[in-house]
Amino acid sequence: MTATELNKRDWAALEQKYYQGTFKRQPITLVRGEGIHVWDSEGKVYLDFVAGIAVNVLGHCHPAIVKAVQEQVTQLIHTSNLYYNVRQIELAELLGIQSKGMRSFFSNSGAEANEGAIKLARKYGRLHRNGAYEIISLHNSFHGRTLATTAATGQPAYQATWAPIPDGFKQVPLNDLAAVKQATSEKTVGILVEPVQGEGGIWASNQEFMQGLRQWCDEQNLVLICDEIQAGMGRTGKFFSYENYGITPDIVTLAKGLAGGIPIGAMLTGPRTDLFAPGDHGTTFGGNPVACAAGVATLETILEQNLLENARKMGEYWNSKLIELCAKYPGLIDSPRGIGLMRAVHVQGDQAAKIVQKALEHGLLLNAPDPRSLRMIPPLTLTAADIDAGTELLDRALADVAASRA
Ligand SMILES: Cc1ncc(COP(=O)(O)O)c(C=O)c1O
Structure with a gap:
């Protein structure tokens, strides 16, 4: 479907009419993916650190x-x-x-x-x-x-x-x-x-x-x-x-x-x-x-492709970036945890959903399994450049949430 065709229909309204209400969804409709990126029906691109909840281990459409x-x-x-x-x-x-x-x-x-x-x-x-x-x-x-x-x-x-x-x-x-x-x-x-x-x-x-x-x-x-x-x-x-x-x-x-x-x-x-x-x-x-x-x-x-080693190395690198972000936003996030490419940080004041929402606005997909945790489970093909890009987007989201609390 072309972007114009996709935009002709209100997917959220149609979902409400025809699909049972089991899922609390983010307000975007994803229509295409390649590697670590996905695009929504409006053509906006996202860096995907959710990977279909740890499913797309090789990224999208490998x-x-x-x-x-x-x-x-x-x-x-x-x-x-x-x-x-x-x-x-x-x-x-x-x-x-x-x-x-x-x-x-x-x-x-x-x-x-x-x-x-x-x-x-x-x-x-x-x-x-x-x-x-x-x-x-x-x-x-x-x-x-x-x-x-x-x-x-x-x-x-x-x-x-x-x-x-x-x-x-x-x-x-x-x-x-x-x-x-x-x-x-x-x-x-x-x-x-x-x-x-x-x-x-x-x-x-x-x-x-x-x-x-x-x-x-x-x-x-x-x-x-x-x-x-x-x-x-x-x-x-x-x-x-x-x-x-x-x-x-x-x-x-x-x-x-x-x-x-x-x-x-x-x-x-x-x-x-x-x-x-x-x-x-x-x-x-x-x-x-x-x-x-x-x-x-x-x-x-x-x-x-030796992706087990990549998961170890990129996991360490991502963790180092999370440590830096925790130091930059001490009142908001702390205590990064996890192993390989299965990472989380503790979020203070039950703000995890808010950070997820701000990250989405900036073009980064994250997930909050509970109000105090941000979870990142990206593809095993993750690169250092992806991590740098993710750090920048998460930084912006954290800055927004920190500003709204100040
Ligand atoms: C550890 C674990 N076990 C079982 C399941 C259930 O898997 P499925 O949703 O494919 O039934 C999940 C799903 O999140 C999971 O994370």
């Missing part, structure tokens, strides 16, 4: 993904899982290599990947822990919007409306190993953890906690599940964020960046919990050839 999808849609779009599927096996092989031998199951989303992990853990409990089924997860975590993943999510606001939520989940504080041990009972089958919490505002587990969880699971015959949906796919500078802790979980879930923007989820398991038999679990679309072709292109590009 040529490798475009080519893979274009080729695949002219050959075979969908087959169901009744037949072997070349792209699905290729993607599973690449993930098998990265995970040092795990086998994959593909779904369409992160929540579905976690549902698969919960089912697999419950099967383990039935077979190897006297029917144990309960999963311990962490306060402030986020695991999805289905009923079971809502129950696993450690944020009461996501649960309250849907009571009674499914039984079999309890939450303890992050980095509190003693609380995990205390919460463990004969009903417990596993522990579900984001090594670095994403939606909760970018909070990394500490080494002692993650290693302690692994040891506790080994001692108690529990299953350790790492939700890598936001922190995986190289975002922390390692392919899986658990690699930062020198541990190996039993079950791993991925989604978001796995196919660089095409919907997909994955649940991987090591041999200890590789228990699904035909008929235990399934999906119509999961592992679809188009999604898997995009996944193969995404993984190959991440590895060929």
Whole structure:
């Protein structure tokens, strides 16, 4: 569509008429993307440090993904899982290599990947822990919007409306190993953890906690599940964020960046919990050839272009810029945190949404997972020049907010 055609329609009004009110949207309609930039329907350009909420790991419309999808849609779009599927096996092989031998199951989303992990853990409990089924997860975590993943999510606001939520989940504080041990009972089958919490505002587990969880699971015959949906796919500078802790979980879930923007989820398991038999679990679309072709292109590009190292280096550089901005606006932002290209800063006086809005006006996309956190989860292809440009735009937004408070 041309810009004139796009502008003929009031997208916000049409959305209100025809789309359910589940999303609180920013007041722009995005129509095109290339690399780290996106354009709205009025032709305004933005530097995108949201990346579709940690999805566009190669930026927008990366040529490798475009080519893979274009080729695949002219050959075979969908087959169901009744037949072997070349792209699905290729993607599973690449993930098998990265995970040092795990086998994959593909779904369409992160929540579905976690549902698969919960089912697999419950099967383990039935077979190897006297029917144990309960999963311990962490306060402030986020695991999805289905009923079971809502129950696993450690944020009461996501649960309250849907009571009674499914039984079999309890939450303890992050980095509190003693609380995990205390919460463990004969009903417990596993522990579900984001090594670095994403939606909760970018909070990394500490080494002692993650290693302690692994040891506790080994001692108690529990299953350790790492939700890598936001922190995986190289975002922390390692392919899986658990690699930062020198541990190996039993079950791993991925989604978001796995196919660089095409919907997909994955649940991987090591041999200890590789228990699904035909008929235990399934999906119509999961592992679809188009999604898997995009996944193969995404993984190959991440590895060929050394984007894990780039995430580490650019993460450090971005952090140094955030430290400078915190020093410049001491009454507004402080305490930068995060790892690799998963960063946040603390915002004083619940001004995070205001900063996001001002940044948007200046042409920078950021996100505020809560009123006191600014989150930045840009593509892994981020360059130093992108960071310099982002710093300048964020500086302007902070100056506006600081001025309005003075
Ligand atoms: C850590 C984590 N787990 C699970 C999910 C749910 O993924 P999806 O929205 O694809 O269902 C998310 C989404 O933000 C996430 O960040």
